[in-house]
Amino acid sequence: MSDSNGHYVVVLAGGISHERDVSLRSGRRVADALTAAGHRVVLRDPDAGLLPFLAKERPDVVFPALHGSSGEDGSLLDLLQALGVPTVGSTGASARRAWSKPVASSLIADIGLAVPESIVLSHEAFRELGAASVLQVVHSALEGDLVVKPASGGSAQGVSIVVDSNDLPRAMVEAFTYADVAVVERRVVGTEIAVAVVDTGDGPRALTPVEIEPTDGVYSFQARYNAGETTFYAPSRRGEDVIESVKDAAVLAHRTLGLRDLSRVDFIVDDDGTPWFLEANVIPGLTETSLVPLAIEASGTDAPTIYGGLVSAAAARASIRTP
Template identity: 35%
Template sequence: MKIAVLYGGTSGEREVSLSTGKGIIQALKNKGHDVVGIDFSPEKISEILKLDVDMVFIGLHGRFGEDGRIQGLLDMVGLPYVGSGVLASALAMDKAKSKQIFSSNGILTARSESYDVTKRETFDSIQKHIEATFNLPFVIKPNQEGSTLGLTIVKEASQIRKGIETAAQSDSTILVEEYIGGREVTVPVVGQKGKEQALPVIEIIPKNDYYDFDSKYKPGGSEHIVPAHLDLSLTERLKEEAVLAHQLLGCEVYSRVDFIINENNEPIILEVNTLPGMTPTSLFPDSAQEVGWSYDDLIQKFVELSSSHK
């Protein structure tokens, strides 16, 4: 097939997307496809409108890639693409909205509040509300940024204002949620709509205090344990809830669902990533390897699943 790969982008996750794109392009070539790579930015929309390809593989992360906008553009011009559509992408990106959907369907989430931070003069009252509502420690983060960018773990009241300001630089809405300590795990989900399966659960052991940007993307920043050493019933629950979360948002083809296992051994969902990192050392390919799929096979599988339903 002739496939265009969109990568790079303009979000805070550009660097990661560059290596995701490189990996996908190489894998598609290895599988015999004719590949066009586009380092995408909104100024290049005319290039997308002129594309003459069978399919688009979106290797973007964060804003303009993962939030449904590029999917809407491709839908309008009738170009099939790999992965979730407009609504699922937008919902998954909006942490506050997706959490409402999860908790109303019985998936445990951390208690949280969202705040509109478009006007600086409201920061004082937001700070007061946060102080009255949350016990330390808690997390302040942008509602729609990925890769823990703009995130602050607030351990002392003196950090609240800075946390609001940092998160507000990345988004017009911020999310404050209780901090849940515990084991970090993630579950890749793949398959046709209604027939999705969860791949082996991965435990992430960060070298830093928590799984931040460096832990995610720097070599040796974290250790991945696949499959995670968890008892069978917890493993099954994580897999079931990951598939359910994927389906509740209406995701397609693949996603990766992040959880924290709290001190009571319960999974608390963090978020669904509709375009998880796909560098050859990323979490999703790591898990796929456990069931015998090479990186190239995995990318090919996404293409086949997308061809069969779009």
């Protein structure tokens, strides 16, 4: 890229969320890729000085690599919009639809995609109605193995797979450590496939879907961020039909939630080839062991091209707004 196309980009990474360390790793990778693409990049941790810094500096584009709150929950995205700083990724309003897994799941179920049956429980309701009787209803409604997770958050933190019903109370307590609302849902058996959706100006398109095979069977925090704990297949081994349907489902989910620029939509594809929607991530992991960088590589392109394209698209939005 020529210098004249280079932008001043502030990459945001770190923060105080449970995913701080992952975010720092994502941010460094994004900063390196954007530097390689010819942009002037400043890497910045969000803190009390951030908003005054952005108001004074007026960078061309902000690239948030902040997982969890306050990036993916939409708070900071609203503030960036209020400041008028062009930002890569979804708006605050659309980020909130994806950040709440129950909200995302119900919107996705409404358009006819498969979503695991679930019961959503606030900590308050759980206490008010009594754990024992609540869990009894949960058991009779959802058969088989269960997955318990915080209603928002990422990196599989607070997520438990419950095979023995005696473990359900502990799984609820674990989920409530991370959020005030927990989701209990049917465990889908099949192949986990994540799909990156990218839009650098000509509409959202799915990159090569990545199949995930964790060494010990569960795609846990540990399995995500330690090299060698998980085997990835890009493209997935599930064949052309599954690959096409999971790509279509991902783009549909991205559009339905009103997401912008970049997302990663996670599915489990069952033996019949049905993709079950698990969640959409508006600021997906971009570390050296993350899925989106793998998908970018498997799609025959590279990080400087994709992230650079996202920055240019965000900068172009700004120039449209300027009178």
